[in-house]
Amino acid sequence: MTGSPRADDPALVGGYRVLGRLGAGGQGVVYLAEEAGGRRVAVKVLGGGLDDPEARVRFRQEIGFARRVKAFCTAQVPATGESGGTPYVVSEYVDGPSLAQVIQDRGPLRGAELRRLAIGTLTALAAIHRAGVVHRDFKPGNVLLSRDGPRVIDFGISRALEESELTGEFLAGTPPYMAPEQFAGRPAGPAADLFAWAATMVCAATGRPPFGTGEVPALINRILHVEPRLGGLDGELRELAARCLDKDPEARPAATEALLALLGHPVPERRLLAEGQRSAAPPEETALPAAAAAAEGTGAGTPGRGRRWLVAGGAA
Template sequence: MQITPLNPEDPLSLGDFELLGRIGQGGMGQVFLGESPGGEPAAVKVIKPSVVDSESRQRFAQEIEVLKTIWGPRIAAFLGADAEAEQPWLATEHVDGPDLAQHVKTHGPLPSVLTAALGAVLAEALSAVHTQGLLHRDLKPANVLLGPNGPKIIDFGLAAFTESHLSLTAPHQVVGTPICMAPEQAAGVKPLTAAVDVYALGALLLFAATGHYPHEAATPYMVFHLVTDPGTAPDLSGVPGELLPLLTGMLAQDAADRPSLTGVVQQCRSVIEAQGMKIAQARRRLTAHTAGQWHKPAPSTDFPTLPQPAPASPAPGTDTAPAAQEVPTPPVSVSPAPSPTVVETVPGLTEPAVQDPPASVPPALRYPSDDSRREQPAPSRPPAASGRPREGTHPPRHSVQARRTADRLRTAYAASAPF
């Protein structure tokens, strides 16, 4: 993932989080890579000063309350926030990985069994969200991050309490991303139900499996027309046969015809089990497939390789086949998807994850690892007038690289010691 240095006008810290660099931005907000005093990485979202007003603060406060309400292994964890600060900010767990949109555009669609695993994981996560009386309302590939521990859902800026009568939008005003929006949501129907997230998940899985969305057009307004037109069926071209019944149901025009999230999980399990695999195996292979594409560590030449014990023989029935060999992703031509225009939105936590930059990219623009980011030169800043450290900054911390180097030296010495 790429990071850019902080600008001179950027804050050095927000709350207890030290800011290390920029990792994304949107029309209303900026997202920074931050670190807690205990070293926990965080994605810190800040509303731009130019758009801070009473309504944006109210939206931001609602998003904070939503994140305080929900939790789960597939939801980026809430770490802290302050909606009343001069620069309102929100910190969530930093997921080190690309979003689904970037992964598919770079590496092509997912195999059907991995698409089904992704569907089961996300449907289960959304079901937990719905149990709290919430709707996401803006699920899309850019809001699913593929981290080293599996996919996680981010950006609940448009989430709404299903039974809430408080609306932050004008009557008949539509919020969301047209290419993944359910017909009733695009038509401005209220109140919305859990079926809108089922449709959005279906659009997301269609993109994961084929590289295109149910409806695509040159402008958002044309997409709205296609989505709301009962006579225009979603484009299911390229969908593997085993996924066709599932996606046909999830993308039904009538909300009552769509399956429940529990039904989605069961259908995804059926697809996986029909290929002789268990759901847990498919989930592991999904993570190995996506993480393996983006997290390929470079070989280290600092120290000689220490002797490693021979691997133990696997237990009978253990799944040991490499994910990349068993479910290869052939090169597929992905049609360029239209820009996911948001008609009305709040600052997104979407992090534009990109592939590791080529060697020609200056080191200052590369994503700093846990071992090296403390050794990156900080961007130049005007000195404080008082000559004292800037308010809110933290003293330098010990280098993680130094500790790891010492550990490796001790290990190497112990391996060669005669006692």
């Protein structure tokens, strides 16, 4: 649901009229806003961490890459700017609940609905990776379920904030969906997104991420040393998730390879993303009812509770 603006919320952000709040968390506040022409957008006003001029330059570079991502199962980023010295990011408003909300309200997904989710989110990751972007915070709260299929949001922002906010003693992300290499101080590349994708699919199918939740040091230990629990996930999706949850990033498939595996038939490279988006679209009669978009993701614990974690690197 969209919340009413608070007394201290701005009436305008960079020329966009604020209509209400969509969410708030460690990254900042997300507003439902309106352009001069009446189109609705989501505007994320970022929190602290970008005071350093060099950090702002890195942020603009990262968001510039994010704006190159093709519109396949992703929420587009048409504009960025600064308002009162604070950076903001404008993205397409996706009218639908987050995957985290759906899991919390309805329980796990099954059958064709789960398969469409898997295909759509892999299509989005393939588009993101083709643009040279790594999501770094893929999780149920960053997947919105619109009438025409899943949309992935917040790509590009996490890396920019990670590089600007944190030192070498910390890691940024959401622990239940983070890959082992992220806890070892190594760069989070596309393979880390595939690990997070598989963890998200397990959560979608079972209601819990594959390494559970709870105290962060114990959770990190399980991610590093224990085999994942895949629950009732079955068939080719179970097999693919297991490959993506391999401790070794080199053993995980690329997003395009994983997408082809789920589609189950050869597709020319130039048509792969379009085919993925088509296969992820729900039948018209079963499309999800419209709901206010949730633009801030979940953290460790209950899927619907928004929080972005900062994890001490020595916790393991």
